[in-house]
Amino acid sequence: xxxxxxxxxxxxxxxxxxxxxxxxxxxxxxxxxxxxxxxxxxxxxxxxxxxxxxxxxxxxxxxxxxxxxxxxxxxxxxxxxxxxxxxxxxxxxxxxxxxxxxxxxxxxxxxxxxxxxxxxxxxxxxxxxxxxxxxxxxxxxxxxxxxxxxxxxxxxxxxxxxxxxxxxxxxxxxxxxxxxxxxxxxxxxxxxxxxxxxxxxxxxxxxxxxxxxxxxxxxxxxxxxxxxxxxxxxxxxxxxxxxxxxxxxxxxxxxxxxxxxxxxxxxxxxxxxxxxxxxxxxxxxxxxxxxxxxxxxxxxxxxxxxxxxxxxxxxxxxxxxxxxxxxxxxxxxxxxxxxxxxxxxxxxxxxxxxxxxxxxxxxxxxxxxxxxxxxxxxxxxxxxxxxxxxxxxxxxxxxxxxxxxxxxxxxxxxxxxxxxxxxxxxxxxxxxxxxxxxxxxxxxxxxxxxxxxxxxxxxxxxxxxxxxxxxxxxxxxxxxxxxxxxxxxxxxxxxxxxxxxxxxxxxxxxxxxxxxxxxxxxxxxxxxxxxxxxxxxxxxxxxxxxxxxxxxxxxxxxxxxxxxxxxxxxxxxxxxxxxxxxxxxxxxxxxxxxxxxxxxxxxxxxxxxxxxxxxxxxxxxxxxxxxxxxxxxxxxxxxxx
Amino acid sequence: xxxxxxxxxxxxxxxxxxxxxxxxxxxxxxxxxxxxxxxxxxxxxxxxxxxxxxxxxxxxxxxxxxxxxxxxxxxxxxxxxxxxxxxxxxxxxxxxxxxxxxxxxxxxxxxxxxxxxxxxxxxxxxxxxxxxxxxxxxxxxxxxxxxxxxxxxxxxxxxxxxxxxxxxxxxxxxxxxxxxxxxxxxxxxxxxxxxxxxxxxxxxxxxxxxxxxxxxxxxxxxxxxxxxxxxxxxxxxxxxxxxxxxxxxxxxxxxxxxxxxxxxxxxxxxxxxxxxxxxxxxxxxxxxxxxxxxxxxxxxxxxxxxxxxxxxx
Numbered sequence: 035x036x037x038x039x040x041x042x043x044x045x046x047x048x049x050x051x052x053x054x055x056x057x058x059x060x061x062x063x064x065x066x067x068x069x070x071x072x073x074x075x076x077x078x079x080x081x082x083x084x085x086x087x088x089x090x091x092x093x094x095x096x097x098x099x100x101x102x103x104x105x106x107x108x109x110x111x112x113x114x115x116x117x118x119x120x121x122x123x124x125x126x127x128x129x130x131x132x133x134x135x136x137x138x139x140x141x142x143x144x145x146x147x148x149x150x151x152x153x154x155x156x157x158x159x160x161x162x163x164x165x166x167x168x169x170x171x172x173x174x175x176x177x178x179x180x181x182x183x184x185x186x187x188x189x190x191x192x193x194x195x196x197x198x199x200x201x202x203x204x205x206x207x208x209x210x211x212x213x214x215x216x217x218x219x220x221x222x223x224x225x226x227x228x229x230x231x232x233x234x235x236x237x238x239x240x241x242x243x244x245x246x247x248x249x250x251x252x253x254x255x256x257x258x259x260x261x262x263x264x265x266x267x268x269x270x271x272x273x274x275x276x277x278x279x280x281x282x283x284x285x286x287x288x289x290x291x292x293x294x295x296x297x298x299x300x301x302x303x304x305x306x307x308x309x310x311x312x313x314x315x316x317x318x319x320x321x322x323x324x325x326x327x328x329x330x331x332x333x334x335x336x337x338x339x340x341x342x343x344x345x346x347x348x349x350x351x352x353x354x355x356x357x358x359x360x361x362x363x364x365x366x367x368x369x370x371x372x373x374x375x376x377x378x379x380x381x382x383x384x385x386x387x388x389x390x391x392x393x394x395x396x397x398x399x400x401x402x403x404x405x406x407x408x409x410x411x412x413x414x415x416x417x418x419x420x421x422x423x424x425x426x427x428x429x430x431x432x433x434x435x436x437x438x439x440x441x442x443x444x445x446x447x448x449x450x451x452x453x454x455x456x457x458x459x460x461x462x463x464x465x466x467x468x469x470x471x472x473x474x475x476x477x478x479x480x481x482x483x484x485x486x487x488x489x490x491x492x493x494x495x496x497x498x499x500x501x502x503x504x505x506x507x508x509x510x511x512x513x514x515x516x517x518x519x520x521x522x523x524x525x526x527x528x529x530x531x532x533x534x535x536x537x538x539x540x541x542x543x544x545x546x547x548x549x550x551x552x553x554x555x556x557x558x559x560x561x562x563x564x565x566x567x568x569x570x571x572x573x574x575x576x577x578x579x580x581x582x583x584x585x586x587x588x589x590x591x592x593x594x595x596x597x598x599x600x601x602x603x604x605x606x607x608x609x610x611x612x613x614x615x616x617x618x619x620x621x622x623x624x625x626x627x628x629x630x631x632x633x634x635x636x637x638x639x640x641x642x643x644x645x646x647x648x649x650x651x652x653x654x655x656x657x658x659x660x661x662x663x664x665x666x667x668x669x670x671x672x673x674x675x
Numbered sequence: 676x677x678x679x680x681x682x683x684x685x686x687x688x689x690x691x692x693x694x695x696x697x698x699x700x701x702x703x704x705x706x707x708x709x710x711x712x713x714x715x716x717x718x719x720x721x722x723x724x725x726x727x728x729x730x731x732x733x734x735x736x737x738x739x740x741x742x743x744x745x746x747x748x749x750x751x752x753x754x755x756x757x758x759x760x761x762x763x764x765x766x767x768x769x770x771x772x773x774x775x776x777x778x779x780x781x782x783x784x785x786x787x788x789x790x791x792x793x794x795x796x797x798x799x800x801x802x803x804x805x806x807x808x809x810x811x812x813x814x815x816x817x818x819x820x821x822x823x824x825x826x827x828x829x830x831x832x833x834x835x836x837x838x839x840x841x842x843x844x845x846x847x848x849x850x851x852x853x854x855x856x857x858x859x860x861x862x863x864x865x866x867x868x869x870x871x872x873x874x875x876x877x878x879x880x881x882x883x884x885x886x887x888x889x890x891x892x893x894x895x896x897x898x899x900x901x902x903x904x905x906x907x908x909x910x911x912x913x914x915x916x917x918x919x920x921x922x923x924x925x926x927x928x929x930x931x932x933x934x935x936x937x938x939x940x941x942x943x944x945x946x947x948x949x950x951x952x953x954x955x956x957x958x959x960x961x962x963x964x965x966x967x968x969x970x971x972x973x974x975x976x977x978x979x980x981x982x983x984x985x986x987x988x
Contacts, residue, residue, distance in 0.1 A: 510869060511834065659861035667861045667868070669914075 039121040040067045041087065058084055058091065058111035058122060063286070068314075069124060071286050075112035079289070079451060082111040089120030097526050103543075146274065148616040149265070149624055152407045153272060156625050156632060159412045163629045166231035167250045167269050170196045174223040185214045193227060193238065203235040207384040209332065210241050217241055228335065239335045239382055251275065251327070251334045253381065254623035255316060256400060257341035257349060258282060259291055259424040260448040261457055262315050263620050266323040269336060272628050276323035281457065283314035284348065289445050290424055291344035291396075295354045308351040308377075316349075317380045334381035337374065338627035340390040340619040342398035342425055350377055362395040362647075368637060388633055390619075390626060391640035394647070396440035401427045402640040403622025406632070408584040408615055411436065411639050415581035418566065420604075421618065422447045422492070422587030426562040429643065430569050430580075436639065437573065439646040441565035446558040447492040447587060452551045454533075454543075456489030461540055463487045463494040464592045466533070468501040473520065475501075475533060478592070486540035490533070490547070493593045495555055498533065498547060500597035503664050507531065510664045512552035559603040560661035566605060567661070568654050572646060577605040577671075586618035599672070602665030606672050682715040683708070687911035689904075689967065690878050691719060692918055694765065694851055695799025696826050701764055703881065704918030704967045707908060711963065711987050721988045723968040724981045725765040725801065726757040727924050730772045730780075730788060735928075737947045743974040750788065751795045758797040760974055762981025767801040767830070767922070767970045768792055773814055774805040782813055786821045793825055801828040801853070801970070803922065812836040816843035823848045830922070831855030831883050834862070837869055845875035853920065858885040858895045860902050860915075867914045880917045888927045889957040900965035921961045924972035927953040951975050959983060 035051040038061050042048075050065035059082055062069045071082045080098025086107040091114040099108050109122075157163060172192035175181055183191075190204045206214075217225060221243045228240040228248050242248045255264040263279035284307050287297040298304045324331050339346060343364050347354035350372070352365050368391040375383035390399030390406075401421060410417040412433055419429040426443035429436055449455030449462070456462050460481035467476045477494075479487045490498065502508045507518050514521045514529035523529050529549045536544035570577050583604065585593060595612040598604045604612070615621070626633040648654045660667040691705030705719030712718075732748035733740055744756050754766055768789065772780040780788075793800050802818055804811030815829050816839060831853035832840035845852040852875055856863040863884050871877055884900060887893050900919065906912040927933060933950045935943065943949060954976040958969040962984070971977050 509838075510872065511865065515838075656861065659859060660864075663861075663865050663868075667864045667914075669868070 036116050037119040038065075038116055039088075039119075040065065041121060041123045042067070043124065052116045054117055056116050058109070058114045058116060061116060062111060062124070067124060068283065068286055069111050071112060071288075077110060077113050080110065080453065083108050084111045084114075085109070085123040086114075087121040087123055089118050091115065091120060091122075092117055097524060097528065100524075145277070145616065149274060149621050152621040152625055153628075155407075155409050159409065161629065161635055162631050163272060163625070165269060165629055168197070168229050168231065169226055169248055169250065169270075170229065171224065171226050171244060172196055174218070174225075176223050185218055186211060188223075189214065189218070189225075189227075189238075189241075193229065193236065197229075197231070197236065199231070199236060202231075204229075204238060205235050206238045207382075209383050210238055214241065217243065228333075230335070237384065239384065240332060249275070249327075249329045249333050251329055252336040252338070252627040253320065253323075253334050254338045254620060254627045255319075255340070256403075256617055256620040256623055257311065257316075257339060257345040258400070258448070258619075259294070259342065259345060260285065260289070260445050260450055262311070262319065263617055264316070264319050264323065265620060265624050266320075266327055266329075266334070267624060267627065269628060274624075275327035275329070278319040278323050279457075279459075280315055280319055282345075283310040285450075286310075289450050290442065291342065292358055294348065295344060295358045298348060298353075299355050304348070304351055304353065307348045311345070311349050312378055317378075320380055331380050332382050335385045336627055337379065337381060337385055337387045338390065338623040338633070339387060340399045340403035340623035340626075342400050342423075343392040343395050344398070346389055346392070346399060357395045364392060364395050367392045367640065388626065390622060390636050393438055393640050393643045394440070394645040396425060397427055397438050397643070397645055399640075400619035400622075401429060401438060401440075402636050402643070403620075403626060404586050404618035405429050405436065405438075405622075405639050405643070406636045407618045407621040407625065408586070410582075410584065411635075411642075413582070416575070416579055417582040417584065418570075418580050419584045419618075420562065420566070420586065422562065422585065424448060424450070426558075426565060428562075428565050428569055430566075430573075436643045437569055437646060438643045439565055439569050439648050441561040441648055443558040443561045444554060446495065446551075446555045449489065449491050449495075451554045452490070452495060453548055454489045454541075454545045455495065455551070456491055458491040458493070461485055461488035462491035463489070463498075463533070463545060464491055465594065466490075466494055466497040466501055468505050468507075470505040473505070473518065477534070486538070487534050487545050488540040490545055492587070495547070495551075496601065496603065497594055497597050499552060499555055499664070500594070500601045502531065502547075502552075503601060508552060508664075512556045512664065513549055556662050556664065559601060560658055560663075563602055563605070563666070564654060564657035564661040565648060568648060568651055568657050569646060571653075572651070578607070580605065580607060581611065583607065583612045584615050584618070585612060586615050600665060602661060602663070602672060680714070683712070684716070685908035687908050687916065688719075689907060689918055690916050692851060692878060692881055694801070694826055694828050696824065699797055699799050700826075701799045703920070706967075709904060709908070710965050713988050718988055720967075721984050722962045722966060723764045724762055724977055724984070725767045725920075725968060725970045726760055726763045726977055727767045727769060727803075727922065727970045727972045728753050728757055729769045730785075730792075731778070737950070737973075739947055739951075739973060739975055751791050754792050754796050758795075760977055762977045763798060764981075765799045765801060765968070766792075766796050767803055769803040769925075770805050770811075770814060772805070773807075773810055775807050775810055777805075782810075782817050785814055786817045789818050790821055793822055793827070799827070800825070801830055801920070803830040808833065808835050812839045815840050819844040819848040819850045822850070826850065828853055828881055828920070830920070832866070832870065834866055834869075837866060838873060841870045841873045841875045845870065845879055846873070849879075851879050851881055853881050853883050854917070855883040856885060858887070858899050860899050860906070863899070863903065864912075864914050867917060871914070877913060877917070882915075882917045882919050883921065884919055886921050886923060886926050886957070886961060888930045888953055889960050891926075891930060893957070893960060896961070897964045900961070904965040918967035919965055920968040920970065921958075921966040922970040923958045923961060924954055924970060924976075927957050928972060947973075951979075955979050 040048045052061040093109045093114040226242045250269045252269045266276040372387040374385040390403035392398045408419040421427045424445045427440045429438045465478035534545040665672040688707035689704040708715040772778045828851040829844040844850040854866045907915040
């Protein structure tokens with residue numbers, strides 16, 4: 035058996051004995067070494083690059099690796115077979131999804147403002163944001179030979195006395211019972227308790243020494259197919275204590291939900307996928323956030339998940355195979371009574387996990403939560419809510435009706451399937467302008483001043499494609515028109531536009547975009563636009579009747595609406611109709627974790643949505659083909675009026 | 676109540692495109708009614724019938740073909756004979772010999788051959804490539820240059836090579852550009868838009884929307900042609916108002932009904948009759964769906980289809 039040594043960027047080494055003929059990717063999965071493989075090992079995405087340090091691999095040449103890189107030892111893990119002992123370096127980019135975890139402190143005011151706005155909007159709509167969470171101080175008599183009541187009864191009596199609920203059942207979870215004798219005696223039988231009053235019982239979540247001011251914390255999580263973001267919040271006052279975002283560690287099992295489901299059906303697959311999202315992604319985010327906010331994980335007593343249907347199934351370890359098979363039936367839309375200990379999430383074991391409800395196999399809780407925070411359910415005007423994610427979901431309607439559909443946009447808006455694509459984090463180019471005379475570009479890069487660009491995020495790609503088209507560097511099909519000095523063609527005839535030269539960038543390859551990237555992007559934007567058109571036309575309405583558009587998604591706050599219309603991503607409407615509402619799924623989850631009333635509203639919104647299945651709509655494919663053109667095959671839709 | 680005929684009036688029309696020069700010219704399209712709807716209004720130009728000749732000669736010695744062409748394999752001779760075929764209105768020369776996977780005839784030789792064919796033909800000429808996009812791109816450029824002023828039709832510019840073919844045939848040498856797509860209204864329209872964005876005049880483009888043999892998913896062909904015509908006439912969509920030419924025989928001669936010999940399938944009867952039947956059925960269906968011209972191979976089919984057109988218009 036050949037021996038493969040994986041050397042990770044941080045110096046960690048892992049030795050694994052592979053079967054001869056295994057690819058590096060297969061070996062890495064068996065050895066549990068994370069290598070990013072969005073295409074599931076089909077040699078089509080080029081993301082699973084590793085660097086050969088020692089030994090030889092039987093490796094096919096692909097267009098993803100230049101001659102220079104090949105000579106330097108770079109290989110695609112999925113097409114490199116192991117026959118002898120080798121050492122490979124797993125570069126940072128391979129584990130980007132993991133290492134790029136970013137804890138945002140509370141300095142990013144723009145982002146905070148969006149959550150605050152959600153809170154205000156929901157309040158204005160008449161929904162109470164308060165829950166029955168209480169911190170009470172209990173004074174108990176110290177037991178004596180004459181007063182032999184056990185600790186738990188003593189505590190229950192005290193709680194009943196303080197709260198004035200004499201007849202209600204008080205539930206003390208095991209996690210509290212276990213520490214009860216010591217904590218009572220160390221504090222002379224005067225303690226603080228965190229409890230929640232529910233309809234028929236009171237749950238005592240925590241017990242603390244009297245001098246401590248316990249934080250009642252909740253956590254809101256948006257699980258996206260590509261990225262995951264979370265908020266740690268104070269349930270008493272809604273204050274945001276910490277914020278975190280990370281790539282979804284499941285990405286090494288495939289870039290989209292279909293590939294993930296396929297992977298989950300392999301032996302042990304569902305456990306692997308659940309482990310990837312719970313242990314490798316969410317629990318780590320919780321650890322980071324809890325230590326940032328200086329609270330204990332046990333102080334987190336409630337969690338709200340907003341995610342697409344596949345993601346919430348896989349999070350729970352539930353078979354998701356029927357989501358992708360006709361007639362596309364998920365295991366649940368609404369789900370109750372899930373506790374943190376059921377899925378091994380590292381928060382209070384008795385914490386309730388609530389799920390924003392799913393509406394269909396491809397319209398999930400992220401959209402019901404997003405629809406909540408977009409407030410379109412409370413508006414008179416015809417509004418459109420668009421979530422630009424790996425799956426593009428669209429909700430159209432107002433306070434009287436809501437229609438929804440989903441389309442598969444692919445991960446392009448989040449930087450996936452794009453050679454130099456990345457999420458909107460430090461080093462990402464988020465805006466581009468090209469001077470049509472000189473060909474020079476002006477870039478805006480996320481991060482501190484003088485951060486060197488390392489990639490390009492969704493909003494940057496929109497700008498770049500729009501500018502390339504405006505400056506006549508690409509044609510309507512997204513193919514380079516020869517003659518631009520930044521465009522080169524490789525041996526396969528594929529054109530590449532160099533946006534940032536290697537020496538000016540933070541990577542060895544520079545930042546560029548090629549025709550395959552642009553094609554992926556055009557398909558993504560075509561899917562979104564044709565879904566909007568099909569949905570509105572299914573109601574016999576015209577796109578010009580849309581009065582407001584709410585755009586959500588992790589593509590970066592700087593999305594340029596004008597450019598988005600120029601390339602035909604969004605319908606041509608007055609620019610002031612458009613509103614960017616950030617990660618609406620997360621803000622919906624945030625509001626839901628704070629208040630049961632809000633959560634009820636989300637459930638109601640979910641039940642009121644009518645789901646349209648685009649794949650069974652005969653006109654959709656035609657609309658999609660028509661939209662895969664810049665701006666659109668039907669140019670009249672985009673002419674200045 | 677007496678029957679009252681209402682006619683469907685459109686304010687738009689299909690472009691009328693003239694091909695060829697001098698005393699061998701032919702106009703395609705120009706109508707503003709649906710196919711064969713002569714009761715709604717006059718049809719400016721009836722659908723046209725062309726004869727396909729391969730520069731490899733006749734690869735199939737069928738009695739009807741031999742009877743018409745004789746035993747010659749010389750392409751100029753074949754074209755001369757085809758020019759006199761009853762019902763034939765244009766010639767479509769297919770440059771099969773240029774295929775790099777076949778004879779791989781040089782571009783220069785091909786150009787010389789096309790020149791002599793053009794001189795010998797008494798009908799307007801369309802030129803079809805060998806199917807290898809790279810070779811065709813070069814061929815089309817050189818042929819367009821050599822036949823400047825002859826107003827031939829280059830079949831075809833595709834998405835992969837529209838820039839070169841459009842620039843040479845359409846812009847530099849004033850030929851007519853065939854725009855080939857594969858049975859999809861949006862792809863057809865996109866290619867037309869790309870060609871016009873390049874500067875090629877709308878009126879110099881002829882569409883080849885692609886086809887299939889009748890019975891082989893032909894519904895897509897009907898639906899595509901139908902929607903193209905409805906968009907062109909009903910919505911005045913200028914990006915779809917080009918006349919449609921459909922190479923029929925290249926499709927129908929390669930299905931099993933046309934390939935299997937009588938010995939292999941005695942219950943199917945004469946192979947030559949089957950070939951003619953498949954060609955006639957498909958060509959008639961294409962014309963009824965909206966083609967402004969069909970390209971055929973067998974003399975009997977040419978005669979039958981031109982007869983059908985005469986009877987219907």
